[in-house]
Each structure stands twice: as structure tokens, then as C-alpha cells.
Amino acid sequence: MSGIAGELAGVRRAFAQPTLTLLHQRQAAVVITIFREAFGRNNVPIPTARLHAQVEEHLAEVRAAGETDLPTGSGREICQRWMRGQWLVRSLDEGGREVYTLTSHAQQALELVKNLARDRATLSEHRIATILGTVRRFNAEANPDRGARVGLLNAEIARLQAERDRLVDGAELVGATEDYMLEGFTELLSLVSALPSDFARVEERFATIRGEILAAFRAEDRPPGQVIDDYLARADALMTATQEGRAFEGAFALLRDDGLVTQLREDLTALLEHPLADRITSDAERAELRGTVRLVRDGLDRVLAQRSRVTATLKEYIVSRDAVRDRELEQTLRQVESELMTWMVGTGPRATHDVPLLPARTGIEHLRERFHDPADDVLPERIGHPDPEDAPPLSMADLVAQGGPRLAELRERLDASLASLAPAGSLGELFDTLEPPLRRPVEVFGLLHLAADRDWTSEEDSVEAFAAVRPDGSTRTFAVPRTPLPDPDRPDRPDRPDRPDRPQGETRA
Template sequence: MSEIVGELARVQDALHRPTLRLLDGKWAAFRVAVFRCSFSRDRRSIQADRLHVQVDAFLSELQREGVEVPPNVNGRALCNQWVGDQWLFRDNAPDNSIVYSLTSSALEALDLVQNLSRDRVLVSESRLTTILDTVRRWALEASPDAQARIDRLTAQIRELEAERDRLAAGGEVASASDERMLDGYTNLIDLIGQLPSDFKRVEESVLDMHRKILRDLRDEERAVVDVLDEYLAKQDELVKGTPEGRAFDGAFVLLRDDALLLELRENVQVILDHPAAAVLDARDVHEIRGAVAVIRQGMKDVLAQRRRLTATLKEHIVNHDALQERELDRVLRAIGRELATWMETAGPRTTVPLDLLPPTLKVGHFRERFWDPASAAPPPPLEEVEDDSPQPPTIEELRMRGGPSLDELRTALVEAFTRGDIDTVGRLFNRLPVGLRRPVEILGLLHLASRVDALRDGTGTEIFEAIRPDGERRDFLVPTVSLTAAEVTALKDVSLEGAADD
């Protein structure tokens, strides 16, 4: 007998999952376009009211262009529908506002569309090399034969020593061709693009665990210690028993290893310094350069969900008064016994008058204070102090006390490093106008450099000559920062929206 019945059931189950349902139907293209325009790697969540208005604007714009859109709906109705279809997730932000974020199913669907819309070679040398290296490494670890493992290690050592000796003797260093580098870029972008959905699946698993534990605690059908034991067991199972959990654990190890993280940053910079990177668009460069940021943000979201779950358990344990609950249970049982005794003689329609609230006690008392004419006198008139009030600050004075001028600083950085007459950020700062040389502007320049990963260790320091709003001059010792051509290009496309909140 063939396996067609089982295979048909598995395919039907896959087609009914939210990932493929998002890409199916008449309005699939509209939904994917809205999600790609609204969410990005730097904008993972949007306030609910803002997304409603944004979807309304998309509907109006498409209607003006003659594009067919879902009829008789608005942004709020569509967002509620997408939440029910498990494409959007609605949650409370730290400021108690309601925000939307994409589910792991929606992220997988967007990654699939992104891969299909990008020109790439399905079978490439870099992809095959990755497979061969992975198989070789796991074969070495999986081999139970000690001699076989020794032979494998010896062969690798001889191969590496031969290559080292050849290079030490003046051998030619074969640089990767542009075609090989482009294949590597495509493979790397695919791997980085899969990270957000992996982390989102871990976050959703923790959220499901949170909801189940809340339900168990509210039902009170199980002891609190049993709920805690199940939570600890599932927490360990989530990290070690699922692929996304193991990926989360590996990312956690990566972020705790400063040397490994620095090596990743340096290797990414070496890859982007290759001449073949010039053909990549700014979006791809930003995605490769932000690999560490993707891992860090995914870790932050998962840990936030775990903190919420831990806070729920702590709050229940602290506020759970077992003695008081036993007293209440004793009273309810006593009432039940009296009710059973009363029902032995009472008829089916017998009623008992019962006040929902106890009657108010009427207690007589003496007057504690007698009437005082002074207490009824009006307060003295207020003094007129308008002439003594200081002049309000001007708009320019308020602006000089505010945060960094990110737009002006980015324009100055791009222009200076494009002309090539400035080689460090410190020299640029010392030549800026007085209004852009406040101490806070130094933080703005470092923030812009961090957005393109231009901060590097071991570059030395230089002096930033800052001028405060009152004219006082102060010198600050800051790490030396320089921008490459690729970083200047990436800086032009960096979104500064919400930067003041970061």
C-alpha cells in the first residue's frame, strides 16, 4: 500500500497553517505588502492606533491608484482579523500601550516572499561548501571510534600546516572571485533572515506557557508547587528539546562570549570590505552588518517574555495566603452543611430573606468641635507678582538644552567623509558650528556610528572640544571613530525614527 493517504494528511495540515494561509487567497499580495511596509527589522512593533491609521492610508492610496482592495473594511477591522488569523500579535508595551507585532508564521511567510523576489542561485558553491563543512564537523563529533577521530584531526592539521607553510614561503594568496562572494552574500543573507522567525517562535512558546500557567493558577485545581515544577520542566524542555530553543541557547552563549562576538563583527567587516560588496544594495548591506543586532534583539524579546512569566509566578506566590484560603474554605463548608440541613425540611420554593449588605449601625456621638468664626473667614488676597516673574526662555535656548541634532549631524558626517577632507569623527566635530558642538552632540555622533557598526576596539582616542550653551569650553576624550565608504552609504539609509527613545 502506498503512503499517499498519510502524505495527503501531512500536506493538508501544512496548508492550513498560518504561514501558507497568509500567502493564499485573493488578498494575499495586499497583506504581504502591508506587513513589509509597516514592519522591519528595526521596527518590530507598532502602536495599535498608529497601525490602524497606517493601514487606512494604504487602503486610500491603493484605491486612488485603481488597485482593488478589500471592500467595506478599515484598518482597525483588518488588524483585528489578522490577529484572529495568527498573523499579528497584540500585546501590552512597557508604557501600558497596545502594540502589534508579527507572529513567527507571518515572519516565515515574509522571508519566503523575500527569497523568491531576490535573484539567487539555488545550488551554489558557497551553499555546498557550508553543507560539506557542517557534515565534516558533525561526522568528527559523532564518530565513536577514537582512532578514526585521531586520523581525521591529523589530516586536518596536516592540511592546515601545508597551507600555512605555503603562505609563509611567499605563496600567492588566492582572493575570492566576485561570483563566489555574491553566492556567499546570498547564503549569509538567507541565514540571517531566518533568525527573527526562530526567535519569535521561542517567544510565542514562552507566551503559550505563560497563558497556561495563568489558567492553572486561576483554576486552583492543582497545587502551586506542581505548577512550578511543570514550569521548570517545560522551561528546560523548551531550551533543549526544540530546534528554536537550541538556537536561542546558542545565541545566548554567543552574546556572553565577548571574544566570539568581536570575531563576528570583524569577520562581517572583512566580508563587506571586499570589492564585490559594491554591487549589494543598502538594504542587504544593512542586513549583513546588523547580524549581531538581530541576535541581540531576539534575545531581548525572549527574555522579556520570560521575565513576565517569572513576575506572574512571583506575584501569585507572594499574594497567595494559604491560611486565609483555608479559613474561607472552612466557612463555605459550614454554610454548605447548614444548607443541606435546611433543605431536609424546606420545600422546593421556600425562600430565605437575606440582605446583601449588613445594615448600617447608628451610633450616637458628641460634637468634637464647635463653630469657629475664624475658620469661616475667606483667605487673604494673593499678592500680585507678575512684574517680578522672570522672562520665559526662548525657543533657541530650549533647543540648546535638548538632545542631539541627529539629522544635522548625519548630514555633516556624510558630506565630510564623502569629500574626503576629514578622516575621523573627532576632527569633524571640532570644525562644526558652535550650535552643533554641545557635549550632547558627541553622544549623537557615537549613536550614528553605532547604527552602522563603526565603533571598533583598539582605535585609540582623540579630543572632542565641546562648547556648552553658556559658552564654556570643555574637552572630552572619546574613542577614535572613522567611517568607510560602505558605512557612509549605509548611514544615508539609517532610519532615525524613534532614535530619541533609544
């Protein structure tokens, strides 16, 4: 891109800013006049209904004065157009009322018109002295050479000492000329007038951050902790990395220093009491200079209030967030809210959209008939701590009798039966031959366990009785599928016990 083309692109971007779009329109003079008349120099918030009425009254007066090129529509419609042009912003004050305030772009346009309306000062001694003093002070504070900075301070100290000695010795006191005072007051008014737009710019930055935080919470595409960390980082960068933020921090530091505030008031009072001040400044300009401290305080209060709204938004979200809420319903409501905001941005104030009063009927196969009863969540009574001495005494024999099956002894008796000359025919027959301590009900399960471990099968269509004896001497008979014992004479039996061969001709009884 050539030099002239790049310059043209930069100028077009500048003309696209809301400040120049306000000044570039045909009705700019009328709009600027209404803004100056309604909001004044302090940009006092105005309730929405009152500003609508004021706009209609001001337009009627201007129309009666012969002006024909005026904004059309009611006061509400005109303010809506000014909001879309980013010259007005609507918000809630501390009392919960809707109010209008000027944006930083509108305040910058008002300040530009105000400076052009003043009598412009030409090249003067005061302006040259101001430039020289600013450059020298800047160099004394920023020069990286220690020796050079010390030399500048020594020269300044010597100059001030010489001026002091001259005045103490009774030398002639040179007074400021009228041109010098006029130039000084003009530059001072220009600096003070730029403060409201600077504060408004910081306030708008916080409002933008608040909208982005709300959008991030609605989208839920990032964890809440990450959104909060991002806000803290951006707020810190706003105060340290931008010109408006640094100006805000400087003003805040000024108001925290009572000595500096007192010195500022005394210096302004001394300047306004100068013999030439009444002749070269108007009543409005003197009132503007006297209200400098209040102007700074009001701007700081609005910025702090906007920052408090951002903090309150974070606090409200964190406190009201329920971890067990219905996620699907919450996401649906957030999507509806987001779509509604998008629809409102692209529509007019009187646009309508048909929405059914009730949702469509939903078919549900079953509804809950029993709901939560708080009485069901009552905790059981606390278990007491009995005295160990109250427990009945138990012997080792009693503990063994109440235990599980004695598999080792059962396995020995089972192997002995298989190795004998007259083995039992089934588990039930073997059980009947055992002594009472091995015929407890639990020993039935022990025998079945040993049979299953040796892959012995039961006869499902045949049942045999197990006459068990409890430790207290009572009896109980169990009907158990009959499990025959294998033939000990089969050579292929895997569990055949090692014993001598039977004599020839001996048969099994």
C-alpha cells in the first residue's frame, strides 16, 4: 500500500469513529447544543423519561427560532437513534432508575466544539514557556544518565534560589501580562475539560468487560474460575497498560493525598483571585475551574461504581450457582436469553414476535407418585456403648461349635471311608456314621463342598436325609440330593486312596 493510500485508510478509520460521525452529520449543531444544554459540563445522569421530554422541548424551541433541519420523531425515538450511534448510553443508577449518560465519544465531540468556540490563542510567550518547562521537567524525570539528571536538578535549584534571593532583596516583582494570563487560563480549561471524557472512557471499558463476562457465563464454554481470572487480568491491564487507566490511577492517587488536594484548591483559588482573572474569564469558566476537584471526584465515583457492578456480577454468579441444577434446562434458558439479546440488537423498539403463552403438551408415560418425605431422612438412633463385663462368657469349645465346617476332619473321615473295606454308599450314609460334634448343620455344607471339589455329581431325582445335631443337643433333618460315593475298586478313579489290594475272591459288602 502506497503512502497516500495508507494515510487515506487511517483517515477513513478516524471518520468511522462515533466522535466524528456525530460531528460529520447535517444535524450535528443541533445535537451538540441539546447535549450541552441537557447534560452540562459534568455529564450528570438524566432519567430516561425526563430526557425524552427535554429533547422534545428543546427541539420545539429550536423549531420556533426558525431552524428547519431537525431530528424527527418523538424524544424516545431520537434517544434510541443516539444510543445506536454510540453517543448515549442507558444504565441503572444506585436507586434502580434507568438513566442516560453521554458516552466518551459524545463528550469528546462536545469538548472539541467547546475548544473551537473559544477565542483561539496565537503563538505567545506563555505557550513557548510551557513547552520549554514541560520538556525540561520530562527530561529531568526520564533521563537515564545519573550525572545529567543531577546537573538538571542543580540548575533548577540554582535558578529558583536566585529568583528567591532577588525577591527577598526587594527587587521589582514582575507581574503577568493579560495575554500571558489568557493563554494560561485557556490551556488550564482545556486540560480540565478533557477529564470527563477520560473518566467516561474508563467507565465504558468496565461496562464492556461486564458484558463480556456475562456472555462468557452464559456460554459456559470455559470454567467460571478461568472467566474470573481473565477479568482480574484485564482489570489490572486496564489500570496499568492504557492511557485512560493510568490517568484514573493518577487521579485516584491525587484524591488519596489530602495535601495535594489542598494545594490544588489553594492554587486554583489564587489564580481566580488574580486581578486580571475577572476580566479575561467568564463566570462559567470560573465556575468550571472552581469545580475541578468535584469534577474529579464525580468521575472517580462513576468509574468505581461501574467496577463495583462488575464485581457484583461475579459475586452474584458465584453465590447463586447451584452445582446440582438441571444442566439441560439451564443451558436451554441461557441459549434463549442469548438469542433474545441478539434479536433485540437487530430490531427496532416496536418490533414484536409471537410467542405461545404455554409450551406444547408433552407425553409422559409415568409420573412419580411418591415424592420426597423429610421424615425418611431421619438418622437412626445412635448405637450405645455396652459394658464388656455384661457380655456372657464364652469358652473355646463354644466358639468352635458356633464356627464353620471343620473341613480338615471331614476330609480325613471321607478319605478313611473310601479306603475302608466297607465304605459308605453316599454322603448321607457317611454323615450318619459321624459323631455328634461332626454332625452339626454346617457340616452338611462342608461335605457338599468337598464333593464339589472332587467333581462328584448328585442324583437330582433322589433325595436322602441328613440328621444333624445342633450344639445345644437339638436335632434337625435336612433333605439333600443324594450324592453317591465313587467305587474305590475302579483303577481309573482319580481320588482312589493308596491302600493294599484286596485278597482274591473278596467282594464288596
